[in-house]
Amino acid sequence: MKLGRLNHVGVATPSIEDSLALYARLFGAQPHGSAFDLPAQGVRVCFVDTPNSQIELIEPLGPDSPVRKFLEKNPLGGQHHVCFEVPDIHAAKAVFEAKGARVLGEPRLGAHGTLVFFVHPKDMGGVLTEIMETPKQAH
């Protein structure tokens, strides 16, 4: 397996709207489409494009959102995860598991409409890492 595209950096925020206002004010950046709910992950999501990648703003959705605990420790928000692409999500899962990296649950639908899984940060140098199957449409 080769290290794939850095699809996005996930940034937790208590308010997507406030973060979008900040990115617009400091960088002139606009959202890539509207914010949307991703119930399978317990988050509300909005992307901001850079010329080569994306920032994924994530806000807690529902009382059990995994982002709530992160925001308790980091009330302003902060870097939450990085996401790398792979050509085949099931093949990638098999590779990670064979090498002893803990995959958190079964692949499920991610924000780009393809299957994703997360790897435990303790097996990734403290970095919560999302692995995402490359969308079929070109970048």
Added chain:
Amino acid sequence: MKLGRLNHVGVATPSIEDSLALYARLFGAQPHGSAFDLPAQGVRVCFVDTPNSQIELIEPLGPDSPVRKFLEKNPLGGQHHVCFEVPDIHAAKAVFEAKGARVLGEPRLGAHGTLVFFVHPKDMGGVLTEIMETPKQAH
């Protein structure tokens, strides 16, 4: 000012060698050149390429390295900063300051040989943000 390329994600680690071994084992990733010291930032640095961006592994250099405190809180390491490119570092500094974002010190030489500065995470939604003048050579 427009949001520039996501040049890299800075990942703090207690050992660049151990992190490189992890990236090689899980992703087949090789370092982009050898690790090197960056005394102005108090870090030792090594890059790993993704097809569209880079991971910057950073290890403390010297007793006063700002990365030491980060590793005390995150002994395994973790996401430390994100770095966006701008065409002109001094123009960017003026824009950030005019908009009330705290720039940490004067522009200084960064890991890619161009001038960089950091913006206070409290003014960037909790994300320590490096702003870097785009290298003159093409990507």
